[in-house]
Amino acid sequence: MAIPLLICDDSAMSRKMVKRSLPPEWDVEVTMAGNGIEGLEAIRSGKGEVVFLDLTMPELDGYGVLESIKTESLKCLVIVISADIQPEAQERVLGLGALAFIKKPINSDKLKTTLKEYGLLD
Amino acid sequence: MTELAQLSEDQRDCLQELVNVAMGQAGDSLARFLEVFVHLSVPRIKLVASDEVLPEMIQLIGNIDVSAVRQGFYSTSQQVRGEAIVVFSKTSFDELAEIMAYEPDEVNEQSEQELLLDITNILNGACLSGLAEQLGYELNYSPPSLIGTELNVGRLFDKEQLSWSQALLIEINYRLDNESFKCNLLMLMPGESIEVIKQSVDEFLEDL
Amino acid sequence: MSVDVIEDLNFLKFIIDRVNIGIIIIDKEMKIHLWNQFMVSHTNVPQEELINKDLFEAFPELPRRWFRKKINSVFMLKNFAFTSWEQRSYLFKMPHNRPVTGGVETMQQDCTLMPLKDASGEVQYICIAIQDATDVSIYQNMLKEALTKLEQSSRIDGLTQIFNRTHWEHRLAEEFDRVKRYGGSLSLIMFDLDHFKKVNDTYGHLVGDDVLRATSKLIKKLLRTSDVPGRYGGEEFGILLPNTDLEGALQVAERIREECDAAVVTCEDVELGFSVSMGVTQLSDAVENHENLIHQADTALYHSKKSGRNCVSAYRPEMS
Numbered sequence: 001m002a003i004p005l006l007i008c009d010d011s012a013m014s015r016k017m018v019k020r021s022l023p024p025e026w027d028v029e030v031t032m033a034g035n036g037i038e039g040l041e042a043i044r045s046g047k048g049e050v051v052f053l054d055l056t057m058p059e060l061d062g063y064g065v066l067e068s069i070k071t072e073s074l075k076c077l078v079i080v081i082s083a084d085i086q087p088e089a090q091e092r093v094l095g096l097g098a099l100a101f102i103k104k105p106i107n108s109d110k111l112k113t114t115l116k117e118y119g120l121l122d
Numbered sequence: 123m124t125e126l127a128q129l130s131e132d133q134r135d136c137l138q139e140l141v142n143v144a145m146g147q148a149g150d151s152l153a154r155f156l157e158v159f160v161h162l163s164v165p166r167i168k169l170v171a172s173d174e175v176l177p178e179m180i181q182l183i184g185n186i187d188v189s190a191v192r193q194g195f196y197s198t199s200q201q202v203r204g205e206a207i208v209v210f211s212k213t214s215f216d217e218l219a220e221i222m223a224y225e226p227d228e229v230n231e232q233s234e235q236e237l238l239l240d241i242t243n244i245l246n247g248a249c250l251s252g253l254a255e256q257l258g259y260e261l262n263y264s265p266p267s268l269i270g271t272e273l274n275v276g277r278l279f280d281k282e283q284l285s286w287s288q289a290l291l292i293e294i295n296y297r298l299d300n301e302s303f304k305c306n307l308l309m310l311m312p313g314e315s316i317e318v319i320k321q322s323v324d325e326f327l328e329d330l
Numbered sequence: 331m332s333v334d335v336i337e338d339l340n341f342l343k344f345i346i347d348r349v350n351i352g353i354i355i356i357d358k359e360m361k362i363h364l365w366n367q368f369m370v371s372h373t374n375v376p377q378e379e380l381i382n383k384d385l386f387e388a389f390p391e392l393p394r395r396w397f398r399k400k401i402n403s404v405f406m407l408k409n410f411a412f413t414s415w416e417q418r419s420y421l422f423k424m425p426h427n428r429p430v431t432g433g434v435e436t437m438q439q440d441c442t443l444m445p446l447k448d449a450s451g452e453v454q455y456i457c458i459a460i461q462d463a464t465d466v467s468i469y470q471n472m473l474k475e476a477l478t479k480l481e482q483s484s485r486i487d488g489l490t491q492i493f494n495r496t497h498w499e500h501r502l503a504e505e506f507d508r509v510k511r512y513g514g515s516l517s518l519i520m521f522d523l524d525h526f527k528k529v530n531d532t533y534g535h536l537v538g539d540d541v542l543r544a545t546s547k548l549i550k551k552l553l554r555t556s557d558v559p560g561r562y563g564g565e566e567f568g569i570l571l572p573n574t575d576l577e578g579a580l581q582v583a584e585r586i587r588e589e590c591d592a593a594v595v596t597c598e599d600v601e602l603g604f605s606v607s608m609g610v611t612q613l614s615d616a617v618e619n620h621e622n623l624i625h626q627a628d629t630a631l632y633h634s635k636k637s638g639r640n641c642v643s644a645y646r647p648e649m650s
Contacts, residue, residue, distance in 0.1 A: 010164070011139040013132070016330065056142060056164050083146030084162050086153045104143050105256075151407050223399035236417035240400070247409030265412040265440065 002029040003120075006048030008039035008065065009081070010057040014104070018052055018081060021108035026121055036060025040068055048076050050120060053098070055082040055089065066096035079114065081106055126288055127169060127316050133323050134167050137292070140326070141165040144252030145294050151248045152296070156221050159299035166293040169316065172284040175291070180275050182293055183209055183306055189271040190278050191242040194264035195250055202259060202318050204289075204311030206250060208242040209275070210303060217302035239266045245296065245307055253292075257322040286312035290319060352422070352460030355446070358405055360385045360398070363455060372424035372437065391423060404443045404456045411443040415463040416470075426464040438467040487561040489539060490546035498560025499620070502570050505558075506620040509572075509613055517579035519569040520627035521586070521608040524639040526565040533600050538565075540597040541604050548589055552582070568624070576612035576644060583608045583642045591640060605640035607631060626650075 005028040009015045015032050022028065031047040033039035037060045042048050055062035062080060069076060080093045083104040090101045100114050115121040129137075142165060149160040170178055189210045196203035218237045219229045243266050254261045269278055289312035297304045311319065335341060346353055347367040355364035365380045375388070386394050404411050413421060415438035426437035440461045445453040485497035493501065502518070509516045523529075523541065530538040542565065549559050549569065562568040571579050590606045609630030617623050630645040637643065 011135050011142070013136045013327070013330070014139045014142075020330065056162055058164055083143040085146050085150045086159060088153070088159045104139075104146065155403060155406055223395040225393075225395065228393070228396070232417045236413070239412070239414070239417065240403075243411060244403060244407060244409065248407060251409065263410055265414060265442070267414075268416075 002027045004029050004031065004047045004049045006031050006033060006039060006042050006051045006076075008033040008036065008042075008048075008051060008057075008062075009054035010035055011054075014054065018106055021106050021111050023108070023112050023115065023121060026115065036062065036065040039065055040074075043069065043074050043076050044072075051076050051078045053078050053080050055080060055084050055093070063092065063096065066093060066098060070097050077118070077120070126171070127320070129167070129169055129290075129320070132327060133320055136323050136327055137167045137319075138165055140256050140323075141167065141249075141253055141292055141294065143256065144249050147252040148245065148248030149296070152244065155244065156298065158221075158302070161297040161299065163295050163297075166291075168291045168293075169288060170291045171288050172286055173281065175284070175289070175310070176276055176278070176281065178291065179209070179278065179308065182308075183211055183275050185275060186211060187272050187274055188278075189213065189238055190269040190273065191238050191266050192269050193242055193246050193266040195246070195261050197254065197259040198262055200259050200318050200322075202311060202315045204309055204315055206242075206246045207269070207278070207308045207310065208238075208245055208305050209278070209308065210238060210241075210305045212301075212304040213238070214302045217300065221302065235268055235271070238271075239268065241303065241305075242266045245305070249294065249307065250309065257319070257326065259322075288312065288316065290316050350462070352424075352458075354385075354458040354460070355455050356385055356401070356458070357455050360401070362388065364457075369422075369460070373422060389422065392421065397421070401443065401456060404445050405453050408445045408447065408451075408453050410445070413439070413441040415439055415467050419467075421458075421460065426462055428464055428468070434464065434467065438463045490542055490561045492546045492550065492567075493558065493560040495560060495562050498558065498562065498568060498570075499624075501558050501560070502568070502624070503620045505570055505572055506613065506623065515573055515575050516613040516623075517571045517574045517576055517610065518613070518623050518627045519571065519579060519583050519586075519608060519610050520562065520624065520631045521567050521569075521583070521606045522631055522635070523565040524605045524607055524635075529602070529604070533597070533602065537595070537597045537600055537602065541595050541602065544593060544595045545590065545604075545606070548593060549586055552586055552589065557582075568627070574612075576610065579610045579612065580642060580644055583610050587640065587642055607634035607639045608642040609634060609645060610642060611645035 007015050007018050007030060009018065019030060031042050033042050035057050039053070043051060053062045053065055062082065066078060069078065078098045079100045079102060080098045081102045081104060082089065085103045093101060099118055102110060102114060112121065145162055145165060149162050153160045190207060192205050192207050194205050215229060215234045215237060218241065219233065222237060222240060224233055247263065250261055289310045292309040293306060295306045350368065352369045352372065353364060353366040354362065354369060356362055362380045362383055362385055365377050370377055380388055386392055400411055420436050420439045421441055424437045440463045442459045444457045444459065446455040446457055447453055485493055487494040505516055523545065526538065529541060545567065546559065549567065553559060553569065556573070557569055557571050559567060559569045571582065587606055587608055590604060593604070595602045595604065609627045611623060611626040611630060613623055617626070626645040629649045630643040633643040633649050634641050
């Protein structure tokens with residue numbers, strides 16, 4: 001059965017880049033969200049068991065999304081994909097419950113390794 | 123008057139994302155160098171006419187007194203040139219002086235100006251080079267120079283001096299966790315540079 | 331650039347040594363690897379003594395902490411860095427090429443720090459290029475002097491040839507602070523031409539201007555050199571009188587009033603008399619700032635106007 005995957009990023013190009021980097025063998029059903037509020041809606045309605053989350057976004061940023069996931073106890077696995085590569089940014093998101101941190105521009109090999117590492121891909 | 127250039131939504135989005143990545147890399151360099159967390163914001167990309175620049179800046183920064191530094195840059199291979207203007211709306215010179223390893227007795231008007239120039243140079247170097255690299259350019263920089271201190275945003279430059287009709291404006295702002303300064307970085311690339319960048323962006327998008 | 335030209339190292343060596351710029355290369359340990367002829371002849375230290383030496387040991391007068399941080403920024407961020415003579419006159423103490431007409435002792439310097447990337451993009455060395463900016467600095471200083479002169483002339487009101495409001499108020503504020511800090515007395519006269527609007531309306535602005543000129547000429551004649559007259563507004567004047575008490579100020583004011591009343595201005599075919607109303611006050615402890623002092627004198631001036639004009643009033647608290 002396909003895994004519901006949410007790609008949450010304000011940039012259409014970035015969403016496209018992430019989608020193109022997905023391993024072809026990975027069975028997912030992709031939903032796109034353009035900001036944090038849309039993203040949360042999608043997660044609440046079960047469209048994001050796995051979430052690829054950008055940090056700097058208008059409306060609600062990635063940190064805010066992570067906090068809401070925590071307070072609402074939403075069930076999902078979040079992988080942050082961000083251009084903000086400061087070590088402290090990474091620590092912060094991991095502290096807020098993100099599973100992993102991948103830096104932009106996204107690299108498909110790195111994505112695959114990370115997915116395998118967390119058992120999301122065989 | 124020549125017809126004004128336009129940015130398609132794809133081009134704007136792509137540039138914004140490229141700036142985002144560059145800004146992230148720059149933020150990381152800065153954070154390591156200054157040993158402080160740097161807050162990043164969503165960059166703004168826009169084509170502006172020369173008479174829109176100052177109103178735009180007032181809207182972004184506020185109608186307040188600031189210090190500002192300019193620095194020219196140009197691509198070594200492509201016809202891209204522009205100026206980056208860093209507008210400091212808040213500066214705590216004592217903290218900055220410590221970060222930049224001045225002796226306490228060295229802090230005076232001259233060294234405060236030097237600090238502004240140095241911070242500008244570091245911000246520009248880190249961010250612009252990151253953007254240029256993704257587009258396949260290499261940039262050279264002129265030394266930064268002071269536009270002024272305690273100057274109203276609306277008086278940062280003289281409208282009459284702007285000889286171009288349209289420019290690409292990229293705005294990002296940096297705020298440090300320790301609040302030692304807050305600034306807006308505005309890159310302005312006028313005239314021909316717009317077309318060259320649009321073309322580079324299109325090529326980048328095609329390669330996706 | 332053709333390959334033959336840049337691959338001939340002799341050419342490059344010649345350029346490095348003969349170009350009119352100081353060129354230094356140092357590594358991460360601050361060891362000197364290149365010290366060109368410009369640097370040799372200006373620091374008077376031969377190359378042999380410097381190669382492989384620590385930069386800061388060889389030149390202990392360099393601002394060590396700051397300069398190291400700057401150098402580190404170039405290694406770390408792989409970015410150019412600059413210093414300008416305008417903020418920091420020089421890095422290396424060296425004589426300049428205008429020993430006769432220079433006017434400054436040390437060569438003013440603009441410096442560029444460049445990261446030298448190797449094939450893998452790593453930076454093991456940086457180059458410091460030093461440009462003599464003494465000429466520019468001399469011209470800039472001349473320009474500054476000219477601007478100062480210009481600024482001086484911008485303090486004068488064109489019509490009356492006495493200080494304009496901005497500068498006069500500035501002088502008043504200075505004098506105010508001085509008396510507050512060190513004691514002494516300070517009095518202020520504010521005065522205004524009576525029915526000036528009517529003069530303008532009846533005879534035209536040219537005549538009005540002549541009356542203003544006549545007034546300023548007259549007060550300049552009557553004042554001591556230490557007194558500072560200024561044109562405060564359209565037809566309003568202010569005079570600050572350092573080291574003068576209220577009584578002294580009232581005497582000065584009364585003389586000015588009398589002379590104005592007696593004066594006749596001739597402009598074209600018009601012969602015209604005029605009068606002034608005056609307010610006088612002396613700085614007391616209760617006055618908090620110079621604006622208050624102006625306000626007091628203005629209040630007394632207003633009192634003169636209400637008392638029929640062409641007279642002098644001293645400020646009393648019950649007036650306001």
